[in-house]
């Protein structure tokens with residue numbers, strides 16, 4: 001029996017998805033992206049889960065779209081099959097926080113998958129690049145759009161046009177990742193972070209994520225207006241009252257995720 005292209009497990013309120021095509025450096029094919037999407041949606045729908053971690057193995061988070069699968073495709077295959085849009089963007093529909101824990105290669109679509117997550121934790125072994133130009137292709141899973149927003153036009157152009165690789169320190173300096181940890185501590189650090197996040201009130205997390213993402217899709221005035229309504233809406237939440245009351249009573253809040 002063929003092994004599943006993703007492994008799914010839980011740790012407390014954290015859902016963990018491990019990309020599992022190690023022989024192909026987790027190259028992202030249809031089966032893997034379908035399985036990843038299904039796992040993400042299942043965790044998103046599960047009230048017992050508050051945050052999700054996507055990770056790979058020591059050598060690769062993911063070395064990009066599966067070149068062996070793509071090599072024979074023609075235009076009609078990808079146009080009618082809705083390549084990327086059909087099953088690569090599920091992560092953007094997830095309303096809970098998603099953390100990418102990246103060790104080793106995060107190349108092409110692998111880098112773009114990390115960029116689609118909310119927080120990227122990098123092992124010191126992580127390597128980020130958009131090498132599609134070497135194949136006479138282009139980053140087609142959001143890389144030309146999300147990378148400039150993440151690290152600015154100059155660095156993004158350099159990465160896209162020259163296929164330059166960033167090590168973890170550079171990726172951290174440029175703002176592509178939020179923190180760098182020793183490779184051997186990556187999983188523990190990512191799970192600890194996810195557990196801290198998952199311990200907060202879920203509707204508050206969802207509102208925060210939606211508000212931060214709105215910054216990329218709207219003018220400042222519209223974004224501020226959206227944020228303000230989200231903040232007002234917190235006053236309708238039992239958890240916000242519990243959080244404030246617990247602070248005043250000098251105790252830990254007990255959130256109901258309502």
Ligand code: CAA
Nearest residue numbers: 023024025027063064065066067068107108109139140141
């Ligand atoms: N697709 C399919 N198979 C891949 C792959 C990919 N993206 N990346 C690695 N593999 C396979 C290799 O073909 C090899 O398989 P075999 O053992 O059967 O030969 C196996 O994984 C191990 O890879 P290497 O032997 O090449 O390992 P290495 O350590 O010498 O090199 C590497 C590692 C530098 C990451 C190299 O594998 C590489 O350059 N990979 C391709 C990276 C790339 O171009 N990614 C962009 C893809 S296009 C894309 O992602 C488009 C998009 O935006 C959607």
